[in-house]
Amino acid sequence: MANYLVIGGGSGFGKAIAKDLLSNHNVWATYHTTQLDFTPTHMQRLNVLDEELTMELPQVLDGLVYAVGNIPLGGFHRSSPEDFLKDYSLQVLGAIKVLQRALPALKRSENPSVVLFSSVAGKKGYGFHSVVSTHKAALEGLVRSLAAEFAPRIRFNCIAPGLSETPLASRLLDSPEKKEKMAQRNPMKRIGSSKDASSLCRFLLSEEASWITGQCIALDGGESTLGI
Numbered sequence: 001m002a003n004y005l006v007i008g009g010g011s012g013f014g015k016a017i018a019k020d021l022l023s024n025h026n027v028w029a030t031y032h033t034t035q036l037d038f039t040p041t042h043m044q045r046l047n048v049l050d051e052e053l054t055m056e057l058p059q060v061l062d063g064l065v066y067a068v069g070n071i072p073l074g075g076f077h078r079s080s081p082e083d084f085l086k087d088y089s090l091q092v093l094g095a096i097k098v099l100q101r102a103l104p105a106l107k108r109s110e111n112p113s114v115v116l117f118s119s120v121a122g123k124k125g126y127g128f129h130s131v132v133s134t135h136k137a138a139l140e141g142l143v144r145s146l147a148a149e150f151a152p153r154i155r156f157n158c159i160a161p162g163l164s165e166t167p168l169a170s171r172l173l174d175s176p177e178k179k180e181k182m183a184q185r186n187p188m189k190r191i192g193s194s195k196d197a198s199s200l201c202r203f204l205l206s207e208e209a210s211w212i213t214g215q216c217i218a219l220d221g222g223e224s225t226l227g228i
């Protein structure tokens with residue numbers, strides 16, 4: 001049984017991943033405002049915006065998933081420097097603080113693996129995405145750099161989802177018509193699911209992915225690469 005830490009286990013991808021891993025492994029899950037509606041091996045409240053993170057961790061940590069984030073969409077002229085800073089603190093600095101805290105326990109594992117969440121907007125340009133694109137691109141850079149710095153001991157990868165059905169995306173998918181419209185824009189004619197993310201995440205954490213590091217894997221029905 002491996003020990004996994006899931007940050008953001010109360011909702012969306014983090015919740016699906018934590019529940020999926022829990023069937024075979026020990027899962028330390030953190031929540032912020034949304035209480036967990038399942039019982040992991042260990043649960044704790046964590047606000048990654050706190051200056052000092054107090055987290056209980058297992059002695060040996062085999063994997064860490066950072067599934068915290070936001071989709072702060074808006075016109076560039078209306079996005080203040082404070083908006084950029086706030087989102088940077090959540091998506092990038094939060095991940096950095098969690099990783100620095102967890103590194104000693106990750107180093108004690110035989111096959112440690114870290115998975116972070118970027119977005120289809122980390123590489124592809126979309127209007128009104130300047131805040132989220134800036135920080136997802138930063139996160140992708142962080143993943144590549146850490147993968148190099150910690151090879152061959154710790155693997156770092158990220159998943160870049162397209163629009164997926166989680167509470168975060170509910171505003172964009174709050175009617176059957178909107179859902180259908182969004183699905184029709186995708187080459188695979190559907191939006192993503194938490195299950196898509198948990199399957200890929202479980203693989204990236206496992207021994208089977210032991211030759212994959214420094215990658216940002218698109219999970220978007222082909223949206224970022226296919227011209228159809």
Ligand SMILES: NC(=O)c1ccc[n+]([C@@H]2O[C@H](COP(=O)([O-])OP(=O)(O)OC[C@H]3O[C@@H](n4cnc5c(N)ncnc54)[C@H](OP(=O)(O)O)[C@@H]3O)[C@@H](O)[C@H]2O)c1
Binds near residue numbers: 070
């Ligand atoms: N869903 C999509 O369409 C989509 C597309 C591209 C990328 N992504 C990325 O995928 C990742 C997961 O998103 P999701 O769709 O699963 O969203 P979600 O359901 O809203 O989950 C986000 C998680 O982040 C937690 N969180 C927010 N602020 C926090 C803080 N200050 N401290 C600790 N935890 C905090 C939330 O906890 P509380 O709810 O308790 O506040 C929640 O558990 C994000 O990085 C997102 O940018 C999602």
